[in-house]
Amino acid sequence: MAVADRSIDPRILESARTEFLASGFEKASLKTICEGAGVTTGALYKRYKGKEELFCAVVEQTVSDLYEVAHVRGDKDPTAMSNQELIKAWDMDGADMMWWFRFLYDRRDDFYLLLSCSQGTRYANFPHDWVELLTKATSAYLAEAQRRGLCRNDVEPAELHILLSAFWTTIYEPFIHHFTWEQIEAHCRIVCGLFNWHGALHFQK
Known part of the structure; x- marks a missing residue:
């Protein structure tokens, strides 16, 4: 054969x-x-088999990389974390944010395909679906912090999804508009200053 x-x-x-x-x-x-x-x-x-299967093959590795990171970060058990660890999980850490931007920048063509070129494929709702996945993991962190009285207890998962959608939009947009790495570095610092999760969720200091 x-x-x-x-x-x-x-x-x-x-x-x-x-x-x-x-x-x-x-x-x-x-x-x-x-x-x-x-x-x-x-x-x-x-x-x-056709154009969609080919599109999926093009972005397959990037999708796999993204979901692997999501699961590694989201599979931690918040009930096993100390109060300080739970509070720190909401830090807008510049180094961690820069890591995310570098991770995505290294996959920028495929990430752009997922964000802006995927209508008609199974990834047409990728921006929403990605936030939905992260909301499930983040909700567990928030629920545990609320159970311990570490933050406000009136933020429901639906509200958290909206907040995370706004947050991830500030990550999507530089790739949609083809920012250079230097522009992304400057943008990252602005985003870190813009989102004050501790203040918004009334975490204990």
């Missing part, structure tokens, strides 16, 4: 990434993608 030639796979994915970035998913042309990769449409369809 003939062995499939996998050497052309990276060319297909890079050509697809270029076309999706330029045209978005819905207007992207498989013909253009094949021409850019130097392959026939038959070779592409041997590997992918």
Whole structure:
């Protein structure tokens, strides 16, 4: 049996990434993608059922990386944390924020695809779905802090989702507007000053 030639796979994915970035998913042309990769449409369809499967393959690694970070950070048991650890979890730590921006900047093309070019794919609601995932984890931290009387107890998960949506919008927008790394560094410092979680949630000092 003939062995499939996998050497052309990276060319297909890079050509697809270029076309999706330029045209978005819905207007992207498989013909253009094949021409850019130097392959026939038959070779592409041997590997992918269609345009959406190809789009998903392009962003697959970045999606996997994002969800891995979310689970590593979200799987901590807040009931096992000290009061000080629970309070500190809400710090707007400049180093941690810069880590997030660098993590995303290193994946900026795929992150932009997820944010701005994914209409018509399973990732069309990615910005909302990502915040929803983080809200579930963050709600556990907040609920435990509320149970211990460390902060205000009138913030419900729905309200927290709105607050986190606003927060993540300040992270999405620099990538949507193609900020340089220098611009992102300056923006990060502004965001850290803008969001005062301790004050908004009335955490004990």
